[in-house]
Amino acid sequence: MHQSKPAATPSSSSSSSSSSSSWPPTLFVHMPRDVWLAGAVAANVAELRGQGVAVHEIRVQPQPLTPLYLAQRCAPEMDEATSRAVYAAFRASGYIDGRGYLRHSPRALPSWRQLLLSGAAGAGGGGGGGGGVPGAERLRLRPESSPLAEELNLLFAVHELCSETTSASLDWLERQHLQQQRRQRQPI
Template sequence: MLKHGTRRSWLLSNRRLLFISLFVVVIPLILFFPQAAPRSRGDFESDQYHATVELRNGTEVIWQIPQSSKAVLFLAHGCNGRALNFWDKSPSCANCIGLPEERLLVSNALARNFAVVTISSRGRCWTFGEEMLTVKDMLEWWVHKHKLHTVPLVALGASSGGYFVSALATNLKFSSITIMIAEGVFGEMDIPEDYPPTLFVHMPKDVHRQKQISVYMEMLKSKGIDVAEVECLDLPLSKNFLADRVPGLDPIVSAKLFNLFKDKGFVNEQGYMKKDGRATRWKEALRGSQIMLDKNLFQHVQEELNLAFAFHEMTSLPSDAIFKWFESHMKSSSISRKPHHLLAVESPKS
């Protein structure tokens, strides 16, 4: 048996060994496996946000269904777009691109318990006639397959997708729709009395389109259809602007790009773009600089420059207004409706 003094020394010695052992084991774990930073609403690269991809009728159908869906949102891209643009690259969607504004629209929808489905157009832009009937059939098939026919169906289309959604709503019963940076094809079709409530999201710098939207809003109001509009204005660039909006873009690179744009005269003293992003030769200026920007992010940066100029670009900025619009017009009903007459028109190339 150990004496009292000896036993006390033995206990102290073992406590020191235990503390040293914990220090040696725990500290490396903390260093090598740091606690993950909280995710923002727009960051959906975790497993719960991975998309499901299916090829149907020769085109991609990509979707995500939250655990408890209160509505279904169909998203229609613009010309040169694809369903792949709305989702981040993941093990389940290796070819997904995750453009900044598209991915945020999906993220915001999922955060509000909207199931989201996207479909790629067959060609560069959406067309009417056969493609419209095909998409109608695909959406009906998808909704019933996933047992979502009892919740409201809503839609958002941008540019060519906006024209497409405005026409599709004559043959598919949406609770409400949002037409983004497009005036719709209301002058070329018969508008049924039960046409869905319509929200126009547009950029008033595009004066011609703004005037046509005003005409169509009055036309819809005269038929007793609920309409509203959201105007999106230009935004100033800053050192953090691109890093804040483009996932994966280093803040240092973002600051260097902003300084380059200032040096080349692409922005004014307040940081506003002097020209549309598409007309700004920023890629050429980049090649003549020492800035190392991942080529995979060129399209992402281009989208944000277009957004900043606010002439014609997909935007997630008014997401709160868009989803409040959808949520204020919720009604469950059969998604089919009797076909209405649609004149033969080409999808506008915008």
């Protein structure tokens, strides 16, 4: 079996088989933008299905930034006014496209931090003079310790842990368990 470490809005494919297998039902949650991991998942899915294993794949796709997304996800550090100002700064600078999707990986292009601190023309939403996003001084912006950075990584969806698929994952695993119990109760 190929070694991979599956990482995590669901577009999915699944397969179940009633044949017995030495492998339990297997679930992969990953971000297809992580090309290496997507390839490893595809190879594992094919191999497991070939062995009659019930397999389910949940693909986490990029999501758009909205004006209040960060307030909802990074509270209490990020209030609504700051969330709107960050959104406006990203939009004014071209960091997000017209639909709100990040144009670049926040890890690969970390200049978004400087944008929030120093500002861009009109990005501060009323502060004038490029003084940064109001409220940015309260934000933790260091890589790997910033809730904002983690949420941006999740929105870009290349390689990040997430909990958005937990319910769908647990529901699928529970269905597999119930199907297995039913099969075991059937007379031979």
